[in-house]
Amino acid sequence: MASEVKHRIRPKEKFNFFQDQRVRSAFYQLLTAGIVGWLVWYLVSNTANNLQTRDMSTGFGFMDVSAGFDVEFKLIEYVPGVGTYFDIFLIGALNTLLISFFAIILATILGFIIGVLRLSNNWLVSKVALAFVEIFRNVPLLIQIVFWYIGVFSLLPTVRNTIDISFGSERVLLNNRGLYMAWPVPGDTFWMTALVFIIAVIGVLIFRHRAHKKQDQSGVQTKILLPSLAAIIILPLIVYFATGMPLEWDVPVLEGFNFVGGATLAPAFLALLVSLSIYHAAQIAEAVRAGILSVNIGQTDAAKSIGLKSGKVMSLVIIPQAMPSIVPPLISNWMNIVKNSSLAIAIGYPDIVSLFMQTSLNQVGHAVEIVGLTMAFYMLISLIISGLLNIYNKRVQLVER
Amino acid sequence: MAIITQQKTAERPAPISETSVLGWLRINLFSSSFNTILTLVMVFIVYLTISGVLAWGYLDATFVADKRRECYDFSLTGACWAGVIAWLDNIFYGRYPREELWRVNMGGLLLILWMIPLWISRVRGKILIGVSVIMFYPFLAGYLFTGGEKSWFMQFMVTGAFLAFFVNMANMLIGLTMNTSMDKFLLRLIGQSEAPDKTQRNILLGLVVLSFVIIFSVQSSWIVDGVSWTKWGGLFLTLVISGIGIASSLPLGIFLALGRRSKLPVVRVLSTGFIEVFRSVPLITVLFMATTMFPLFMPEGFFLNKLVQVIIAVVLFNACYMAEIVRAGLQAIPKGQFEGAHTIGLGYWGTMGLIIMPQALKHMIPNIVGNIIGLLKDTTLVSIIGLFDILGMLRSISKDVPWLGLHKEPLVFGAILFFLICFSMSKYSRHLEAKLSAGNKH
Numbered sequence: 064m065a066s067e068v069k070h071r072i073r074p075k076e077k078f079n080f081f082q083d084q085r086v087r088s089a090f091y092q093l094l095t096a097g098i099v100g101w102l103v104w105y106l107v108s109n110t111a112n113n114l115q116t117r118d119m120s121t122g123f124g125f126m127d128v129s130a131g132f133d134v135e136f137k138l139i140e141y142v143p144g145v146g147t148y149f150d151i152f153l154i155g156a157l158n159t160l161l162i163s164f165f166a167i168i169l170a171t172i173l174g175f176i177i178g179v180l181r182l183s184n185n186w187l188v189s190k191v192a193l194a195f196v197e198i199f200r201n202v203p204l205l206i207q208i209v210f211w212y213i214g215v216f217s218l219l220p221t222v223r224n225t226i227d228i229s230f231g232s233e234r235v236l237l238n239n240r241g242l243y244m245a246w247p248v249p250g251d252t253f254w255m256t257a258l259v260f261i262i263a264v265i266g267v268l269i270f271r272h273r274a275h276k277k278q279d280q281s282g283v284q285t286k287i288l289l290p291s292l293a294a295i296i297i298l299p300l301i302v303y304f305a306t307g308m309p310l311e312w313d314v315p316v317l318e319g320f321n322f323v324g325g326a327t328l329a330p331a332f333l334a335l336l337v338s339l340s341i342y343h344a345a346q347i348a349e350a351v352r353a354g355i356l357s358v359n360i361g362q363t364d365a366a367k368s369i370g371l372k373s374g375k376v377m378s379l380v381i382i383p384q385a386m387p388s389i390v391p392p393l394i395s396n397w398m399n400i401v402k403n404s405s406l407a408i409a410i411g412y413p414d415i416v417s418l419f420m421q422t423s424l425n426q427v428g429h430a431v432e433i434v435g436l437t438m439a440f441y442m443l444i445s446l447i448i449s450g451l452l453n454i455y456n457k458r459v460q461l462v463e464r
Numbered sequence: 465m466a467i468i469t470q471q472k473t474a475e476r477p478a479p480i481s482e483t484s485v486l487g488w489l490r491i492n493l494f495s496s497s498f499n500t501i502l503t504l505v506m507v508f509i510v511y512l513t514i515s516g517v518l519a520w521g522y523l524d525a526t527f528v529a530d531k532r533r534e535c536y537d538f539s540l541t542g543a544c545w546a547g548v549i550a551w552l553d554n555i556f557y558g559r560y561p562r563e564e565l566w567r568v569n570m571g572g573l574l575l576i577l578w579m580i581p582l583w584i585s586r587v588r589g590k591i592l593i594g595v596s597v598i599m600f601y602p603f604l605a606g607y608l609f610t611g612g613e614k615s616w617f618m619q620f621m622v623t624g625a626f627l628a629f630f631v632n633m634a635n636m637l638i639g640l641t642m643n644t645s646m647d648k649f650l651l652r653l654i655g656q657s658e659a660p661d662k663t664q665r666n667i668l669l670g671l672v673v674l675s676f677v678i679i680f681s682v683q684s685s686w687i688v689d690g691v692s693w694t695k696w697g698g699l700f701l702t703l704v705i706s707g708i709g710i711a712s713s714l715p716l717g718i719f720l721a722l723g724r725r726s727k728l729p730v731v732r733v734l735s736t737g738f739i740e741v742f743r744s745v746p747l748i749t750v751l752f753m754a755t756t757m758f759p760l761f762m763p764e765g766f767f768l769n770k771l772v773q774v775i776i777a778v779v780l781f782n783a784c785y786m787a788e789i790v791r792a793g794l795q796a797i798p799k800g801q802f803e804g805a806h807t808i809g810l811g812y813w814g815t816m817g818l819i820i821m822p823q824a825l826k827h828m829i830p831n832i833v834g835n836i837i838g839l840l841k842d843t844t845l846v847s848i849i850g851l852f853d854i855l856g857m858l859r860s861i862s863k864d865v866p867w868l869g870l871h872k873e874p875l876v877f878g879a880i881l882f883f884l885i886c887f888s889m890s891k892y893s894r895h896l897e898a899k900l901s902a903g904n905k906h
Contacts, residue, residue, distance in 0.1 A: 092730035099734055110760045185499050186492035187506045201886035202879040203841035205848075205855060210879070213871040402746035409848055420752050430756035438745045438753075445744030 110431065125427045126152070132422060134413050136329055148423055155415030156440055162335055162414065163401040169340035170400060171393065174347025179377070181352045192348070199345040205406055207342055212334035212410040216241075219330075222321060236315055236322065242333055243315035246326040250309030260299040267291040331412035335404065343400050347393060354389035355381055387459045394452045401444050415440060521876070531866045547867040548877045555857050555877070558697015564611075567688060568700050571605040578629060581636040588645035593632055598711055600625035609704070612690030623680045627672070630679075693771045697852035699881070705771075705853070706843045709778040710836050716779065717786025722816065724791055735787075742784040747842050750777045751849050774846050782839050789835060793828035794820065826900050833893035837886045854878060 080086055114121060126149040133143040138157045141150050180192040199207070219239040220226055229235040234245040249257075274285040303310070315325035358381050366380040367373075408417035415437055424433045480487065493503045524542025526535040527549065535544035548555070557568055578597050581587040604625035607618055614622065635646040642649060647668055651657045656667060696704065723735030742750065754777035758768055768776075797820055805815035847856035858874035861867050 088728055092728045095728075095731050095734065106761045109763050110757075112764065113760045113762075116764065183502075184492070184495065185502055185506075187503050187510075191506055191510060197887060198883065201837070201841075201883045201890070203844045203855070203882055205844045206858075206875055206879050206882065209855075209859070210872070210875045214875060398744075405746040405748045406845070406848075408748065416746070416748055416752070420749060424752075424756060430760065434749070434753045434757055437749055438741070441745040441749065442741065 119428055121429070121431070123432055125429050125432075128427065130423065130426070132426070134418065136332065136413055148419075148427065151423055152415070152419050152436065155413060155418035158412070158418075159401070159404055159407075159414040159416075159440075160444075162332065162339070162404050162407065162412065163397075166336055166339035166343070166400050166404065167397050169336065170343035170347055170396070173340060173344035174393075174396075175351055177344060177348035178351025178355070181348060182355060196345045196348050199341050200349070204338065204342045204403055205409060207338040208335060208406055209409055211338045212331060215337075216330035216334045222317070225317075225322075234312070234314065238322075239330065240321065240327075241330050242328040243322045244326045244328075245312045245314045246324075248311045248313050250311060252306040253309040255306050256299050256303045256309070259302045260295070263294045263298045267294055270294075329412070331407065331410045334410055335407050335412050339400055339403060342403075343396050346399075347396050350392035350396065351385075351389055353392075354385035357388050358384045390455055390459075391452060394448060394455070398445055398448050401448070402441065532868060532870055543873050543876070544867075544870060545873060545877075547861055547864075547870045548873050550867070551857070551861050551864070551874070554698060554860075555854060555874075556699045558701055558852055558857060559695045560697070560700065561689075561691060561695065564689065564691060567608045567611070567691075571608045574604065574608075574629065575601060578632060581632060581639070584636065584640065586643055587636050587639035589635060593635075596628040596632060600628045602708070602711065604629070608688070609696070610691060610693070611688040613687070614684075619680065619684060623676060623683055626679050626683060627676055630675075693769060696771070698857045699854045701846075701851065702840070702843050702853045705775055705778055705846060706836075706840045708775050709782050709839050709843070712779045713782040713786045713839075714832070716783035718790050718821070720783060720787035721790035721794060724787065725794060739784045739787050742781050743788065747778075747781055748845055748848060750781045751845060753777065755849055770849075770851065774849070774851060778839070778843070778846075782835070785835055785838075786832070789828055789831040790824070792831070793824035796827045797824050829900065830893050830897050833889060833896075837889055840886065841882065854881075 127147050129145055130148050130151050131144055134141060134151070134154055136158060137154045138161065139150065139153060140146075141154060177192050177195060180188050181196065183189045183192070217239055219237060222238050222240060225236045225238040225243075227233055227235070228237055236243040270291065271287055274287050278284055313324050315322040315327075317323075362380055362384060363376055366376040371379065404414055405416040407414040408421060411417070420433060420437045424430060477483070482491075494500045520541065521543050524539040525545055526538045526542060527545050529535045529538065529544065529546035532544055532547060535542075535546060553562070553565070557565055560568060575597075578593070578601060581593055582590055587593075600621060603618065603621035607614065607622050631646065638644060638646050638649045647664075648657065650671065651659070651664055651667065654667070656664060659667075720735050720739055723731045724739060726732050726735070751774060754773040755770065758773045758776070762768060801819055801823065802815060805819040810818065843853060844855040846853050847859065850856075852860070855878060858878045859871075861874045862869055862871045
């Protein structure tokens with residue numbers, strides 16, 4: 064349309080300053096820029112003024128100051144009184160990423176299962192899935208998080224009456240202080256097992272690629288799943304036993320009033336993980352259902368008529384066609400999981416908002432810098448995730464007309 | 465040999481295995497052995513869930529007690545609803561003075577009465593009613609809730625609100641009984657329905673001014689006690705925050721969306737930047753920003769209270785989501801509509817206001833309702849920064865001495881309350897969507 068306007072032959076008219084489109088557009092833009100610029104200047108000057116009268120320092124110097132408080136759950140080395148506020152920022156960011164990562168995986172798997180169940184031809188199954196979706200979608204996430212934390216994970220048996228959920232082997236233990244798991248500690252020669260495992264995975268990838276090529280050219284299908292699984296599982300196992308089982312288990316043991324050793328997940332982490340996964344699984348299930356329904360019913364009929372079983376109809380015909388309409392809402396849900404993990408603050412899981420934006424801000428001030436950094440962190444994540452979405456959309460669009 | 469009969473063969477009923485309850489069961493629940501197993505497993509799970517919830521929440525539950533201990537005396541495994549019942553007023557109204565509760569109820573009732581005509585097909589002038597709600601109701605409700613001395617502006621707006629409300633009610637009654645609009649009815653009443661347009665307008669204007677003056681003089685003596693915002697709480701506060709959030713984020717969102725689609729680069733870049741920044745961060749960070757940075761933004765000696773800070777944050781945050789909904793709605797309008805509007809000589813605002821927006825809003829309704837539900841749910845976050853909204857109230861029950869440690873029941877009650885509100889809203893929006901798109905088919 065723009066080109067049409069350019070090439071249109073204009074009748075010669077008198078130049079009217081107030082009616083000319085370019086003048087008007089420049090005027091409105093200047094006006095907007097002026098108003099926004101004035102607003103920004105006004106806020107900044109007020110802030111500078113306030114900071115000065117309250118004798119508050121500015122700048123990121125505080126990031127090198129050592130923080131005095133301890134953090135219960137951390138992925139990097141940190142000693143209170145030695146570690147700096149930058150370490151606190153890192154711990155918070157990593158904790159946010161950790162919980163988001165696991166919640167994304169769980170929510171996606173659960174969401175796909177429930178979305179497919181929602182379309183089951185078994186009346187009871189589809190109604191139960193519907194009830195699940197409607198209940199967890201319509202209750203605020205914060206209420207769910209607090210409920211799981213206070214109403215479930217804090218009410219578990221005490222350390223004395225710990226539940227063993229690994230059927231008596233005392234490797235996975237659950238009590239009101241969290242989930243205790245035995246953690247593998249690799250020995251000296253364990254690298255050989257790992258190496259064989261990596262080689263097996265690479266080999267399987269090449270094998271798969273060849274098999275697909277062969278099918279494209281000759282139509283002959285090669286069995287992939289069983290040989291691949293065998294290669295990935297059995298080969299490393301052989302090496303593992305041959306090198307003398309170089310893997311120790313760090314088992315949680317009751318010492319005094321608490322368990323020591325192994326890996327521990329705090330109740331806050333578990334509550335957040337469960338509630339985020341369930342809440343977002345309900346949303347993802349709806350996206351999956353809508354995506355599957357968007358595929359023409361004729362596709363199912365056609366797939367059945369060439370003799371595919373109903374499982375294969377789903378996995379080979381329907382799901383691949385539904386993916387382009389499932390993936391965008393799916394990825395925006397992932398983004399929401401990252402954002403909603405900030406509700407951790409309500410139950411004391413040390414994520415970036417609760418560690419950096421609340422505790423650190425209360426201790427050192429520097430509101431502008433801390434709020435800015437935290438927001439920048441979320442914006443970076445959002446940029447990365449929407450970048451992924453763009454790449455996917457480009458790939459899908461190539462297939463389309 | 466052909467067999468030819470003169471009559472139609474009698475119709476046979478469908479086989480009993482297809483139509484009876486048994487047939488339905490066979491098709492929907494036991495169509496294959498796998499389905500049968502699935503059904504049985506599901507029946508077991510559903511039975512466990514429902515019986516467990518029923519036993520905890522009703523059969524073993526205590527409804528009358530003065531202390532949590534008394535609940536335990538009655539049953540150890542059941543819910544203790546007595547605590548929730550004792551706190552009902554707090555859950556709904558917060559610490560609003562008990563003798564002034566009628567004001568909150570009145571505010572809600574006025575809003576419902578005001579909106580009722582929108583659902584009655586015989587009432588005329590729905591757009592005016594909608595505009596009057598948005599323009600005047602907030603001031604009337606604001607005065608009802610806060611009270612105290614009225615400034616001259618508040619007096620003016622409260623008068624306008626009363627006038628609009630009474631006209632609206634009269635208009636509804638006239639529409640229901642006589643199936644006409646109020647202005648036509650009034651003109652007919654004084655025998656001027658044939659008069660020239662200008663005379664009619666002057667008469668109506670005179671009536672409006674007259675009734676405005678009368679109401680103004682009556683309301684100036686109407687003063688209710690001041691109630692500080694710190695006493696607001698519970699569901700009431702949640703609804704106030706989300707109500708203001710919804711009402712102001714829609715217009716703001718429309719402007720942001722238009723800005724993002726504008727041909728002017730400066731406007732486009734600024735709107736896009738604003739929208740994307742707020743959409744990529746969690747609400748809780750925006751709330752923290754509001755409580756920690758807004759005080760720094762203000763000129764010296766000027767102080768915003770926490771409620772206003774929170775409301776500004778919610779409005780800014782939600783407007784960005786609304787803007788994206790509006791933008792999606794605008795994108796669904798075919799280009800021919802823009803071009804058609806240009807050819808009949810409409811300018812930018814004429815095109816948008818008369819041609820594009822009315823069509824686009826129809827597409828947006830499901831998403832807007834979804835956004836409203838989301839905002840209502842998100843409003844619970846204000847409890848994190850220390851406002852006593854419904855979640856804040858529910859969580860403080862467990863700190864009240866007689867009900868010390870009562871956590872689960874209040875949360876379940878809140879969850880049920882939110883479920884009822886949000887679920888009915890989303891059902892209604894689906895109904896509305898079906899109704900509107902039915903008129904769209906050729």
